[in-house]
Amino acid sequence: MSARSSRAIRRALVSAPLALLLLFVLIGPLLTSWSFDAIDFDGAWSAAPSLHDSHWFGTDALGRDLFARTLIGGRISLLVGIVGTLVSLLIGVTYGAIAGMLGGRIDALMMRAVDILYALPFLFLVILLMVLFGRHLLLVFVAIGCVNWLDMARIVRGETLAIKQREYIAAARINGLTTFSILRRHVLPNLLGTVVVYATLTVPQVVLMESFLSFLGLGVQAPATSWGALISDGARDMETAPWALVFPGTFLIVTLLLLNRLGERLRKSLA
Amino acid sequence: MSASTLRRLAQAVPSLFVLLTLTFFMLRVAPGGPFDTEEGITPQTRAQLEAAYDLDQPLSTQYLRYLLRLLRGDLGPSYQYPDRSVNEIIGAGLPVSATLGSLAIVTGLLLGLSLGVAAARRRDGAVDRLVQGFALLGVSIPQFVSAPLLILVFAVGLRWLPAGGWNGHAADWLLPVIALALPHVAIVARLSRNALGDVLQAPYIRTARAKGLPERLVIWRHAMRPTLLPVLSYLGPAAAATLTGSVVVEQIFGLPGVGRYFVQGAFNRDYGLVLGVVLLYGTLIVLFNLIVDLLYARLDPRLRA
Numbered sequence: 001m002s003a004r005s006s007r008a009i010r011r012a013l014v015s016a017p018l019a020l021l022l023l024f025v026l027i028g029p030l031l032t033s034w035s036f037d038a039i040d041f042d043g044a045w046s047a048a049p050s051l052h053d054s055h056w057f058g059t060d061a062l063g064r065d066l067f068a069r070t071l072i073g074g075r076i077s078l079l080v081g082i083v084g085t086l087v088s089l090l091i092g093v094t095y096g097a098i099a100g101m102l103g104g105r106i107d108a109l110m111m112r113a114v115d116i117l118y119a120l121p122f123l124f125l126v127i128l129l130m131v132l133f134g135r136h137l138l139l140v141f142v143a144i145g146c147v148n149w150l151d152m153a154r155i156v157r158g159e160t161l162a163i164k165q166r167e168y169i170a171a172a173r174i175n176g177l178t179t180f181s182i183l184r185r186h187v188l189p190n191l192l193g194t195v196v197v198y199a200t201l202t203v204p205q206v207v208l209m210e211s212f213l214s215f216l217g218l219g220v221q222a223p224a225t226s227w228g229a230l231i232s233d234g235a236r237d238m239e240t241a242p243w244a245l246v247f248p249g250t251f252l253i254v255t256l257l258l259l260n261r262l263g264e265r266l267r268k269s270l271a
Numbered sequence: 272m273s274a275s276t277l278r279r280l281a282q283a284v285p286s287l288f289v290l291l292t293l294t295f296f297m298l299r300v301a302p303g304g305p306f307d308t309e310e311g312i313t314p315q316t317r318a319q320l321e322a323a324y325d326l327d328q329p330l331s332t333q334y335l336r337y338l339l340r341l342l343r344g345d346l347g348p349s350y351q352y353p354d355r356s357v358n359e360i361i362g363a364g365l366p367v368s369a370t371l372g373s374l375a376i377v378t379g380l381l382l383g384l385s386l387g388v389a390a391a392r393r394r395d396g397a398v399d400r401l402v403q404g405f406a407l408l409g410v411s412i413p414q415f416v417s418a419p420l421l422i423l424v425f426a427v428g429l430r431w432l433p434a435g436g437w438n439g440h441a442a443d444w445l446l447p448v449i450a451l452a453l454p455h456v457a458i459v460a461r462l463s464r465n466a467l468g469d470v471l472q473a474p475y476i477r478t479a480r481a482k483g484l485p486e487r488l489v490i491w492r493h494a495m496r497p498t499l500l501p502v503l504s505y506l507g508p509a510a511a512a513t514l515t516g517s518v519v520v521e522q523i524f525g526l527p528g529v530g531r532y533f534v535q536g537a538f539n540r541d542y543g544l545v546l547g548v549v550l551l552y553g554t555l556i557v558l559f560n561l562i563v564d565l566l567y568a569r570l571d572p573r574l575r576a
Contacts, residue, residue, distance in 0.1 A: 115286070116286050116289050116290060118508075204411070208413055211413060211415070212413065212415065212519070215415045215519065216518065216519075216534060228415070231415060231416060231419075232415070234419075235415070235419040235523065238419055238422070238423050238427070239423075239427050242423055242427075245416075245419055245420070245423065246420075249416040249419075249420065252413065252416060253408075253411055253412050253413075253416060256410075256411035256412075256413070257407060257408060257411040260407055260410060260411050261407055264407070
């Protein structure tokens with residue numbers, strides 16, 4: 001990665017609105033006296049948002065404060081997004097770099113496996129994992145990572161094939177370096193730019209997947225919550241309490257929007 | 272062309288076979304069985320039920336019997352809906368899912384392409400910024416948010432359209448199709464905008480303009496073919512997924528499509544139903560990828576090898 005493009009990436013990574021959102025999700029729950037799982041027995045169920053009674057986003061159907069729930073749910077959604085991306089990164093980069101580095105028949109075989117996995121409906125895999133090991137948050141990470149590494153593997157493999165043609169790789173080979181050291185010292189550092197860009201684009205995908213799973217009731221389990229779980233609850237009684245849908249929905253949309261925009265910018269700055 | 276088409280189809284068979292085998296055994300590895308949720312069932316009844324569906328046989332026998340039945344086009348019985356076969360269930364749901372899905376795909380293609388063309392004609396102009404903003408928004412609004420929001424605004428708030436259901440009125444289709452089409456419109460708009468923007472820099476476009484062709488013809492007759500390539504490779508798998516029905520949209524609008532059976536079937540360990548839906552999806556993926564490849568060859572002469 002050239003100094004120019006690494007500077008461009010660093011500059012693009014500093015996104016003020018995203019930092020603000022992250023900060024809000026982290027310290028926001030401290031601002032309210034309500035806990036995300038405490039029921040307000042004095043207040044109304046599905047109370048409308050109001051500035052007076054300290055339920056700024058209203059309450060849900062069980063009388064729990066939606067401000068606290070939305071932000072705590074956001075922590076889970078973002079955590080899953082980041083950890084899930086790291087899992088998919090680890091698998092995808094390893095797999096793709098090995099396939100690209102070895103080339104030939106092994107490469108063809110490895111990529112054929114990826115093609116077949118693409119056709120496997122991911123939901124099924126996740127449902128199966130959830131059933132086999134119980135619905136655990138850690139499993140949401142693993143399941144999403146296991147599914148989402150395919151794109152990364154393809155991109156990394158393509159990039160590795162291109163890097164392999166470069167002169168400095170030939171020079172390294174002539175100098176007697178083993179395939180593994182070439183991979184570690186010369187290929188991986190040059191993959192960094194591409195990997196950072198696609199990892200950034202993966203985060204919103206993972207956040208979306210987690211929300212989708214939680215919406216179906218397969219993701220985080222009560223009393224814990226996430227944006228997907230909140231939206232699922234909110235959609236159920238949106239006719240009487242639309243705020244229970246609108247607030248978590250807005251947070252999710254804005255987060256995905258900011259993350260997608262960041263990824264797009266990074267991709268442009270790399271090109 | 273026909274020889275290569277046949278070869279591609281022959282290549283697809285092993286992939287589908289692997290998919291089927293993987294799904295079959297993964298389903299059986301999962302704990303629980305199809306009759307766990309039956310209430311007040313005696314062990315004898317349970318054993319009889321399992322015997323009736325061959326579930327007491329060794330796994331390899333079940334697998335072979337499933338394959339043999341499949342060769343005759345029979346997807347087997349559903350364990351959850353005892354009076355219906357998987358063929359009947361899919362046959363009833365697929366027309367609904369496929370109708371909505373194809374409407375959504377066509378909308379996505381036409382609207383997305385128009386937006387992309389409008390944006391690419393003047394790069395970084397006002398229209399371009401607007402379209403890019405819309406494209407970003409479109410991929411950032413999940414269907415499980417857009418669908419309830421659409422109901423909230425157009426059914427609960429304005430009372431223009433029904434909130435769901437399937438009574439054969441065209442108005443029932445509108446909101447689900449919008450919810451299904453939105454991400455496709457956004458992605459096609461972005462893909463075609465970027466592709467067309469690059470194509471318009473090409474020397475042969477300058478030639479076309481230099482000979483005095485109106486811009487409309489330059490775009491639709493000369494620049495459109497290469498622009499369609501990335502759009503097609505997105506739309507192929509996307510069409511397969513959309514035609515088999517969206518779990519979310521069908522659940523929210525209460526539509527009798529195929530999508531919901533997958534999740535329900537997996538929850539209930541309805542092995543036959545899940546396998547049937549997976550097989551349908553896999554076949555459509557293969558089919559649409561094949562169509563995309565054939566269209567590629569039509570659009571780009573260099574690929575006609």
